[in-house]
Amino acid sequence: MKPPIVNLDALNPQPLPPQCAPTGLAAERYAPRIARIGAQFGARKLGYSLIVLEPGKRAFPFHHHRVNGEMFFVIQGAGEVRIGSEQHAIRAGDIIACPPGGSATAHQIVNTGTQALRYLAISTMLSPKVVEYPDTGRQAVLVADEPDVKGGLRAVFRASDSLEYWDGE
Template sequence: MPSHIVNIADVEPQPVPLAFAPTGTAAERYGPRVARISAQLGAQKLGYNITVLPPGKRGYPFHNHRVNEEMFFVLEGEGEVRIGEERHPIRVGDIIACPPGGPESAHQIANTGDKDLRYLSISTREYPEVCEYPDSGKFGVMAEYPPAADGTPQFFRVVGRQGESVDYWEGE
């Protein structure tokens, strides 16, 4: 039975799962460690996690959500948030709203300080979700399903580029 209270001092951020871990040169720029706490809280419609970024690292690629809304609350450290075409310094106590929308709502958090940047992330959990990545011209379609009988997380994820998909009738 999940508890409805979790103290952030009691959660230990972990590297992201291998399926989502940065590879190649991206591993040099990205390095989030995440403590996923939604299940511990019994959350159903909101996702909660604590994200930790080492100095010089970004959390995730510059992206926007067409369906879900995110909010970030800076707990420790300092950095920068890029929203649309603007960049803003962030520090302890800042609250950042990222509503769904197009490229003007795209966002990315980076640690520009000399110690870990730690923030609370809260987001709606509506699926399917469509994300766009304006810097690389990619899109992602994602869905999360209830865990399998053995507790293994289940999800669907397709990442591509506009115009590079197969025809709907191909192979039918």
């Protein structure tokens, strides 16, 4: 059996697959390259990935999780993290904690530096995943029996578009 050890130098972060990649104007702002480390070792309860952002790019929209917590460890580069209503400078060696919760725990990392920003993203993998995006009023729910399994239930919506409980019954 191969030991569950990998060196960061051996990882090859890749752009998001076409079905998940941002399009239109979003493609100009969001361009993460990701190496999903946990999946290589069969991790089921904890997700860990290496994320690489080029200058001026973001990995994901400003968001918060209702169920899962995240932690980021900056390996190389500099940037900013927006947490709630505040912006904070970040640099190599920083650890960023983003517990589950409401809009005060919303977060987004941006590479404001001049070189690639590399960081580890570590998160719990509890289902359902419930994510809210305060800037756009969107919500997302993902229910899957296994992490990163295709299928299950995935919905992105605005609460204002939600049906009443008894509609159509």
